Amino acid sequence: NAGVTQTPKFRVLKTGQSMTLLCAQDMNHEYMYWYRQDPGMGLRLIHYSVGEGTTAKGEVPDGYNVSRLKKQNFLLGLESAAPSQTSVYFCASSFEGDRVSSPLHFGNGTRLTVT
């Protein structure tokens, strides 16, 4: 049981390049999330999905796109990377439904540097 798996773990991009981060979970969770974590700030929600084929914007969606074609996968895309997108990105999943107490299960993160 791998839980939540993110790839890649590290990436360096030049300004204007594009990339896709992949997140996979094997817990049959309905809800999946992409967060970014920056020094001195709380986790900020980029996009999330409440089920296969659905996506929604979070707190900081600009410059990112997502897709959830399969229940177990949630992809985060950067179309034209900017230095402001240098951050650590975390994918997470949860059972949710009517369980407001459902905790998040996080992947190990992707450290992205944009030069």
Next chain:
Amino acid sequence: GQNIDQPTEMTATEGAIVQINCTYQTSGFNGLFWYQQHAGEAPTFLSYNVLDGLEEKGRFSSFLSRSKGYSYLLLKELQMKDSASYLCAVKDSNYQLIWGAGTKLIIKP
């Protein structure tokens, strides 16, 4: 606006007790979570409080006062492996999680 406040950094001694505070101002309340995050790793779930009072789980306990917008995480018999950041998060009326910036806990021998 919505806001979660926690101390930036705390230092404690191995074997001692430490209390990490979290105060919040959110639009509605559907529970408060504590997560532990070791440096370079993913956050992991520690506790969930939705009713006032103390929840004990081994060496860790979490307290909530909804009327005061206040919670604390109590760590007893501190071990070196408890050196980590502790994240407080509140689920608001829209069931969105609002996160604090985290408290870095340094344990000294």
